[in-house]
Amino acid sequence: MTTPCERCPLRKLDAFRSFSGAELEFMQRFKVGELKVDAGTPILMEGSNAPQLYTALRGMGVRYKLTEAGERQVINLVFPGDFLGLQAGIMREMGHSVEATTAMTLCVFDRKTFWNLFRDQPERGFDITWLAAMEEHFLGETLVTLGQRDALGAVAWALVRIAQRGQALGLFDGRQMEFPFRQQDLADALGLSLVHTNKTLRKLRERQLAAWSDGLLRIGDMEKLCEIAGVEPGPPPQRPLI
Amino acid sequence: MTTPCERCPLRKLDAFRSFSGAELEFMQRFKVGELKVDAGTPILMEGSNAPQLYTALRGMGVRYKLTEAGERQVINLVFPGDFLGLQAGIMREMGHSVEATTAMTLCVFDRKTFWNLFRDQPERGFDITWLAAMEEHFLGETLVTLGQRDALGAVAWALVRIAQRGQALGLFDGRQMEFPFRQQDLADALGLSLVHTNKTLRKLRERQLAAWSDGLLRIGDMEKLCEIAGVEPGPPPQRPLI
DNA sequence: CGGTGAATTGATGTCAGTCAAGGAGGGTGG
DNA sequence: CCACCCTCCTTGACTGACATCAATTCACCG
Numbered sequence: 001m002t003t004p005c006e007r008c009p010l011r012k013l014d015a016f017r018s019f020s021g022a023e024l025e026f027m028q029r030f031k032v033g034e035l036k037v038d039a040g041t042p043i044l045m046e047g048s049n050a051p052q053l054y055t056a057l058r059g060m061g062v063r064y065k066l067t068e069a070g071e072r073q074v075i076n077l078v079f080p081g082d083f084l085g086l087q088a089g090i091m092r093e094m095g096h097s098v099e100a101t102t103a104m105t106l107c108v109f110d111r112k113t114f115w116n117l118f119r120d121q122p123e124r125g126f127d128i129t130w131l132a133a134m135e136e137h138f139l140g141e142t143l144v145t146l147g148q149r150d151a152l153g154a155v156a157w158a159l160v161r162i163a164q165r166g167q168a169l170g171l172f173d174g175r176q177m178e179f180p181f182r183q184q185d186l187a188d189a190l191g192l193s194l195v196h197t198n199k200t201l202r203k204l205r206e207r208q209l210a211a212w213s214d215g216l217l218r219i220g221d222m223e224k225l226c227e228i229a230g231v232e233p234g235p236p237p238q239r240p241l242i
Numbered sequence: 243m244t245t246p247c248e249r250c251p252l253r254k255l256d257a258f259r260s261f262s263g264a265e266l267e268f269m270q271r272f273k274v275g276e277l278k279v280d281a282g283t284p285i286l287m288e289g290s291n292a293p294q295l296y297t298a299l300r301g302m303g304v305r306y307k308l309t310e311a312g313e314r315q316v317i318n319l320v321f322p323g324d325f326l327g328l329q330a331g332i333m334r335e336m337g338h339s340v341e342a343t344t345a346m347t348l349c350v351f352d353r354k355t356f357w358n359l360f361r362d363q364p365e366r367g368f369d370i371t372w373l374a375a376m377e378e379h380f381l382g383e384t385l386v387t388l389g390q391r392d393a394l395g396a397v398a399w400a401l402v403r404i405a406q407r408g409q410a411l412g413l414f415d416g417r418q419m420e421f422p423f424r425q426q427d428l429a430d431a432l433g434l435s436l437v438h439t440n441k442t443l444r445k446l447r448e449r450q451l452a453a454w455s456d457g458l459l460r461i462g463d464m465e466k467l468c469e470i471a472g473v474e475p476g477p478p479p480q481r482p483l484i
Numbered sequence: 485c486g487g488t489g490a491a492t493t494g495a496t497g498t499c500a501g502t503c504a505a506g507g508a509g510g511g512t513g514g
Numbered sequence: 515c516c517a518c519c520c521t522c523c524t525t526g527a528c529t530g531a532c533a534t535c536a537a538t539t540c541a542c543c544g
Contacts, residue, residue: 073386095379132374137337139381144315146388147433191389
């Protein structure tokens with residue numbers, strides 16, 4: 001039994017814009033099922049032409065690319081509400097892979113009906129573009145981090161953005177949140193080695209700014225952390241939910 | 243006197259998908275004018291809510307972000323056919339700035355009519371999303387470069403991508419193209435220092451792989467360059483032109 | 485012809501990568 | 515029940531790629 005969109009647990013979160021009844025009904029028709037996957041399951045593959053698109057309903061994951069040399073670059077973390085497979089839906093090929101880090105539940109949409117969404121409900125098409133523009137915005141910021149910030153700034157930036165996204169989703173209560181990733185994931189996201197990431201996390205812990213262990217992220221001093229990260233405190237703007 | 247879309251010099255290039263007559267007519271209505279700017283002119287500012295959107299018609303530029311510390315991260319180079327201001331059109335705020343590197347001519351569109359495009363011509367809305375997805379794809383690759391490749395690989399990657407884009411636009415003839423940027427622009431794009439970028443370019447020159455001086459980029463051995471860059475040779479796929 | 489911006493090169497310093505080893509926890513099978 | 519293994523985290527020692535500093539050259543321009 002799948003969750004009807006009407007009772008989707010994401011709808012009422014701060015992170016997302018509210019739905020009209022008509023939109024709700026339309027999305028319900030667009031949705032073709034639900035997928036549950038275990039931790040570690042590949043969801044989308046770079047270069048593949050996936051027949052299905054997803055919205056993350058529960059659980060967390062990573063988007064990443066592999067180099068020919070076998071190194072991994074994490075592009076972004078996947079949180080509930082994230083839309084997966086846009087590139088396969090629009091162009092014919094994913095630019096990155098997606099993998100579940102925890103067990104996940106995904107809303108499933110059919111790629112064949114994706115175009116209908118633009119044709120029949122242009123507002124939703126606009127929303128899709130919104131999401132793509134948001135992603136572009138975020139990747140630009142990530143680029144600044146990899147290109148210009150040192151390790152301490154980069155790790156601080158990542159933790160701040162994670163906590164802010166968590167807050168908008170009700171996962172972060174101002175002090176702590178569940179954060180079930182490995183240090184290697186963070187290292188691969190920031191282009192740092194595992195060892196140096198570990199040592200940088202220690203610095204933040206010693207300064208009582210942030211402590212992350214056993215899958216739990218605690219923020220000790222958000223103000224100072226934001227300062228080191230070079231970003232403004234405050235939640236991200238509301239975004240559409242597909 | 244502005245160029246009518248029908249006689250747009252970009253239309254016939256390999257880089258772009260062909261237009262139907264109806265699309266052409268629609269775009270013509272969407273276009274409100276043309277803007278000519280000198281080299282060095284700021285076109286869009288990060289954080290601003292620009293009232294106008296642009297398509298680059300002639301000339302080159304850079305998209306970039308500045309850190310609070312004043313460092314610059316170049317997000318991407320602007321070539322003819324690039325659409326500028328998507329983020330301002332969709333969300334209300336640009337995530338980066340855009341500046342003209344050479345003199346440029348820009349098609350001007352009105353932000354207020356942007357939504358009409360989705361409503362009245364969903365195919366074009368779809369195309370906009372296509373562009374956003376392409377950009378996301380490219381930024382992901384850039385992330386891999388900054389995060390995982392060393393200086394030689396990064397510079398090689400950048401030169402390959404530049405030549406490939408140039409080729410699709412008829413600017414690169416298989417051997418060379420005009421490339422009127424400064425070494426500092428490339429350095430800021432790759433997160434390298436100017437000095438190290440210079441020394442890396444020298445290495446490529448000594449190995450007869452690529453030489454760039456006096457605004458002219460010559461590719462000596464595209465095969466080997468692609469190998470160092472870790473990418474496949476070959477042109478980018480056709481994309482929509484807005 | 486002084487002044488400015490860009491490219492170039494050498495000398496020196498440092499941040500982060502690599503190598504190596506050890507510890508803690510969890511699962512599995514003898 | 516305990517020995518073994520595997521994954522992840524942690525820490526120290528050493529190395530190296532790239533940053534920084536500094537000086538020179540050249541082209542262009544008012």
